Amino acid sequence: MVNENASALNQKNYEAYIATVHPRSGLTEDMTQLFFYLVQFETQYFIDQVTVLEQSDSEAYVMVQQRISDLGGVVSSNVFYTLAKDGSRWKIMGLGQKSGL
Structure with a gap:
């Protein structure tokens, strides 16, 4: 699912991108x-x-x-996701680091 999300961004494919977001996450507007x-x-x-x-x-x-990667170079980062099942598929339920970890 995380790879699908990045691939959708690379392809500028909104439908594929938003399909990686869990419908109950409350993130649809922010992710859009x-x-x-x-x-x-x-x-x-x-x-x-x-x-x-x-x-x-x-x-x-x-x-x-x-x-x-962009014209200015490459930036590496760690991104934290909370994923939840939507049927049999994992989807993004939240972003950010959980406290205590």
Whole structure:
């Protein structure tokens, strides 16, 4: 799912991007605004590693090591996602680091 999200950004494909967001997350509006902001730039997103920090049957907390490449160079960062099952698929339920980790 994280790779699908980055691929959708690289392809500037809004439908594929928003499909990675859980419908109950409350993030649809924010993620929509973020998408249209990010696709203004000539960037490429690369997922280097996904580390599962916590997981249950219905929810997971992961750290994603990513690189963003643009005309100015490459920036690496860690992004934290809370994922939740939507049927059989994992989708983004939240962003940001959980306290205590």
